[in-house]
Amino acid sequence: MGYYLADGIYLQWATFVKTIPCPQGKKNKHFAEAQEAYRKDVERAFGVLQARFAIVRGPARPWDLQTLTDIMKACVILHNMIIEDERDDGGEQNIDYEQIDKIPLSQVSLERTPDIMEFIQQHRRIRDRETHSRLQSDLVEHLWQIYSQS
Incomplete structure (x- = not known):
């Protein structure tokens, strides 16, 4: 299960790694500084992608x-290609990026399928506070090992 770097407003779910408020000790201080720096970098990069691609702005839960x-x-990749093309291209091109093929509608089932039950179980695992605490503790130790070896 992946995780997101989050600030203090998020719940203690297994998928959110929050900073440590008022960190005590070198390990926790190092973790808090690193988490906050990485979170800001990711927010900046993700904001650029959200501004450019509508699919990134939408909900992610339905996808595996x-x-x-x-x-x-x-x-x-597309963002990098666009940036590279804009650097190389002295002239303007008229490309219609809004050309979208019609997507056929799929049938919706109201039965309890294995996929739905798996989704519900995964949702319960995501909301586990103990997993959140273990993940944060493991990351504190992992970052400290990397920091102390350099």
């Missing part, structure tokens, strides 16, 4: 991890 990975990689 591989699909999300593919979407984000595609957006990063």
